[in-house]
Amino acid sequence: MATGTKRQEQGEAAEQSAQAAPELVVKDGLTGPEAPANGREFGGDGRQNALKKYVDEEQLARGLGWFSIGLGLAELLAPRGVAKVAGMRGNTGLIRLFGLREIASGIAIFAGGRRPAGPVWSRVVGDALDLACLGAAYATPENDKARLTFATANVLAVTALDVLCARQLGADPDGAQTERGNVPVNKSIVVNASAEEVYQYWRDLENLPRFMRYLESVKVTGEGRSHWVAKAPGGSVEWDAEITEDRPNQSISWRSLEGSEVETSGTVRFEPATGGRGTVIHVKLDYNPPAGVVGALVAKLFGEDPDAQMQIDLRRFKQIVEVGEIVVSDGTLTGEGYTEQRPAQPLGVGLGAAAGQLQK
Amino acid sequence: MRANCWYGKKDVRVEQVPDPKILNKRDAIVKITSTAICGSDLHLYNGFIPTMQAGDIMGHEFMGEIVEVGPEVHDRKVGDRVVVSFPISCGKCFFCEQELFSLCENTNPNAWMAEKLFGHSPCGIYGYSHLTGGYAGGQSEYARVPFADVGTLKIPEGLDDEQVLFLSDIFPTGYMGAEMCNIQPGDTVAVWGCGPVGQFAMASAYLLGAERVIGIDRFPERLKMAREGAKADTINYEEANVYETLMELTGGRGPDACIDAVGLEAHGAGAHGFEYIYDRTKQALMMETGRPIALREAIMACRNGGTVSVIGVYGGFIDKFPMGSFMNRSLTMRTGQCHVQRYWKKLLGHIKDGDIDPSFVITHRMKLDDAAHGFDIFNNKEDDCIKVVLKP
Ligand SMILES: [Zn+2]
Ligand SMILES: [Zn+2]
Numbered sequence: 001m002a003t004g005t006k007r008q009e010q011g012e013a014a015e016q017s018a019q020a021a022p023e024l025v026v027k028d029g030l031t032g033p034e035a036p037a038n039g040r041e042f043g044g045d046g047r048q049n050a051l052k053k054y055v056d057e058e059q060l061a062r063g064l065g066w067f068s069i070g071l072g073l074a075e076l077l078a079p080r081g082v083a084k085v086a087g088m089r090g091n092t093g094l095i096r097l098f099g100l101r102e103i104a105s106g107i108a109i110f111a112g113g114r115r116p117a118g119p120v121w122s123r124v125v126g127d128a129l130d131l132a133c134l135g136a137a138y139a140t141p142e143n144d145k146a147r148l149t150f151a152t153a154n155v156l157a158v159t160a161l162d163v164l165c166a167r168q169l170g171a172d173p174d175g176a177q178t179e180r181g182n183v184p185v186n187k188s189i190v191v192n193a194s195a196e197e198v199y200q201y202w203r204d205l206e207n208l209p210r211f212m213r214y215l216e217s218v219k220v221t222g223e224g225r226s227h228w229v230a231k232a233p234g235g236s237v238e239w240d241a242e243i244t245e246d247r248p249n250q251s252i253s254w255r256s257l258e259g260s261e262v263e264t265s266g267t268v269r270f271e272p273a274t275g276g277r278g279t280v281i282h283v284k285l286d287y288n289p290p291a292g293v294v295g296a297l298v299a300k301l302f303g304e305d306p307d308a309q310m311q312i313d314l315r316r317f318k319q320i321v322e323v324g325e326i327v328v329s330d331g332t333l334t335g336e337g338y339t340e341q342r343p344a345q346p347l348g349v350g351l352g353a354a355a356g357q358l359q360k
Numbered sequence: 361m362r363a364n365c366w367y368g369k370k371d372v373r374v375e376q377v378p379d380p381k382i383l384n385k386r387d388a389i390v391k392i393t394s395t396a397i398c399g400s401d402l403h404l405y406n407g408f409i410p411t412m413q414a415g416d417i418m419g420h421e422f423m424g425e426i427v428e429v430g431p432e433v434h435d436r437k438v439g440d441r442v443v444v445s446f447p448i449s450c451g452k453c454f455f456c457e458q459e460l461f462s463l464c465e466n467t468n469p470n471a472w473m474a475e476k477l478f479g480h481s482p483c484g485i486y487g488y489s490h491l492t493g494g495y496a497g498g499q500s501e502y503a504r505v506p507f508a509d510v511g512t513l514k515i516p517e518g519l520d521d522e523q524v525l526f527l528s529d530i531f532p533t534g535y536m537g538a539e540m541c542n543i544q545p546g547d548t549v550a551v552w553g554c555g556p557v558g559q560f561a562m563a564s565a566y567l568l569g570a571e572r573v574i575g576i577d578r579f580p581e582r583l584k585m586a587r588e589g590a591k592a593d594t595i596n597y598e599e600a601n602v603y604e605t606l607m608e609l610t611g612g613r614g615p616d617a618c619i620d621a622v623g624l625e626a627h628g629a630g631a632h633g634f635e636y637i638y639d640r641t642k643q644a645l646m647m648e649t650g651r652p653i654a655l656r657e658a659i660m661a662c663r664n665g666g667t668v669s670v671i672g673v674y675g676g677f678i679d680k681f682p683m684g685s686f687m688n689r690s691l692t693m694r695t696g697q698c699h700v701q702r703y704w705k706k707l708l709g710h711i712k713d714g715d716i717d718p719s720f721v722i723t724h725r726m727k728l729d730d731a732a733h734g735f736d737i738f739n740n741k742e743d744d745c746i747k748v749v750l751k752p
Contacts, residue, residue: 192454277454312472319466322452328383329484331494332469343415344494345363348378
């Protein structure tokens with residue numbers, strides 16, 4: 001068939017030009033020999049649902065909806081009180097308008113159906129982060145300064161809840177389910193160093209506790225085997241692990257030995273960043289603790305947001321590689337969490353107290 | 361040592377605190393000889409920036425003498441007289457390598473907090489909330505300076521503190537505001553806000569070749585300083601319609617570049633009265649974190665294809681952004697916390713050559729112990745206060 005032949009010719013021509021292409025392309029990151037193939041789809045692994053155990057998002061959405069309506073009613077019915085807070089006079093009409101807007105936002109959440117992700121996202125974007133930013137200004141009573149930190153932390157926590165809620169409402173409820181109790185961690189970071197350099201650092205597993213805050217120690221006990229001790233508030237958890245795959249400068253995988261109290265596995269991949277901009281490190285961990293005390297301890301290791309914890313740890317790793325040590329401030333000498341922060345003023349301790357000793 | 365500590369809204373106190381020590385190997389300890397109160401400190405003072413903690417030492421504009429260095433400090437030694445940059449930068453990361461120092465990836469240990477609010481984190485900053493690292497500030501007798509090789513500028517003999525102190529922040533910040541405008545010979549540049557940063561933006565616009573510079577404010581003493589110190593024309597927005605006046609001055613075309621040196625606490629008058637109340641109310645009700653009156657006006661006034669440069673500080677979200685005007689007229693917006701270390705050597709050269717003497721913005725000098733009084737009059741614009749320098 002004529003058309004078929006023509007198509008065939010076009011196909012051949014395309015093939016020829018494709019073969020000729022490598023000579024024309026100089027180097028642009030996308031076509032380098034080590035670059036990943038493009039045209040991939042991401043985000044289909046059902047991880048949103050893995051977080052489900054932390055909160056019933058539909059219930060939370062309803063709570064946020066009621067909050068909007070409550071605030072709106074307060075503005076509508078008691079504009080003078082709100083005006084007093086705002087340090088203004090005589091603008092009650094305007095505040096009533098805001099009340100209506102707030103009520104509308106609350107109603108939108110209920111009208112959004114069983115899974116109102118849209119309205120909750122608008123809450124997150126439009127209001128909740130603003131709430132976090134202004135919490136400090138709003139909540140500081142002139143005569144009770146100690147409440148400020150507490151209030152700020154609370155407001156930020158609410159923001160996190162909003163985000164979590166919206167994320168989960170946006171996830172497909174019929175997607176893959178992760179077993180209840182499983183703690184998945186999946187994070188990445190770019191480091192300004194070669195894959196060889198960062199691989200070497202990770203390959204010595206005993207380095208991991210330097211930047212992974214939940215690890216007390218890792219001891220290499222034999223060929224590919226190691227003993228891990230993790231510390232949680234109220235006790236420690238131990239297990240033995242073995243390296244299951246070791247591809248120099250590319251990836252390392254490990255898994256807890258059969259019969260360990262904690263079932264865990266992890267993989268770290270090292271991928272050249274585009275344009276020669278260092279190395280992208282992808283970390284994937286899974287902890288599948290048993291029921292009971294040990295399980296509860298493992299859950300505590302990672303807190304409510306395991307990915308966020310890992311992000312902090314990876315940033316510490318990046319600091320070790322790029323500047324040689326973990327950078328501390330006066331405020332984070334005793335830890336980076338909300339509750340661990342101390343005032344930004346000297347503690348009266350010196351070098352050696354840095355690099356995390358105080359944090360442990 | 362004595363240090364100015366934050367305790368809450370409009371509550372700062374000079375107190376006795378422990379002396380700073382070397383915590384990381386590239387740290388230096390600086391004995392402070394001069395330190396300043398910045399307009400952006402007022403955002404903390406008025407409670408607009410979250411994550412402050414009672415006892416936080418304030419201040420990010422300071423200079424002094426190095427009295428101790430960590431084992432990995434190579435280019436500075438005890439006895440060096442230095443100005444400290446407000447961004448804390450490692451010098452090794454992707455952004456530092458591109459001289460985008462205020463975006464350093466390694467110096468904010470609380471980057472996770474900033475990521476929640478901004479999506480990504482800027483660098484660590486002295487005395488500027490836990491969102492930017494929880495570093496003790498420089499309104500004190502001594503300060504710990506991380507990455508001292510990157511974050512200090514050696515000052516040669518013959519220049520006094522007041523001439524070079526502002527290389528720590530406001531002079532480079534104003535300069536970057538003007539530099540981002542890509543000024544061409546013959547350009548007209550309008551600057552909203554004639555506070556210290558605005559003054560340096562105006563002076564820098566001339567250094568970069570602008571032909572005409574117009575300053576906009578409502579305080580007579582600031583407008584006077586703009587005319588006499590920065591040699592700009594001025595508009596008092598309480599007396600004139602800014603947009604109309606600018607069109608009148610530019611034949612209806614608008615300024616080639618507009619600089620917002622006001623930021624999140626803008627005020628408004630006349631036609632903006634309602635706009636101000638609207639923004640102030642939303643801000644108080646936590647629906648908006650800035651009052652972007654100046655920014656809206658800068659966008660509307662800027663000529664087609666012009667540049668809007670934002671150096672005033674914003675904290676979170678703003679409302680009623682005139683996107684239609686911005687998009688349909690091919691405007692460019694450039695922004696950023698200043699990459700101080702990228703500019704300060706060049707600006708030190710300008711000071712040495714006598715092109716500019718930055719001390720013209722100083723209106724008040726006092727003891728560190730009087731910091732609370734300094735904040736009070738600066739915040740209330742009392743006694744024609746424009747810039748306060750504190751001596752420990
Ligand atoms: Zn400043
Ligand atoms: Zn850096």
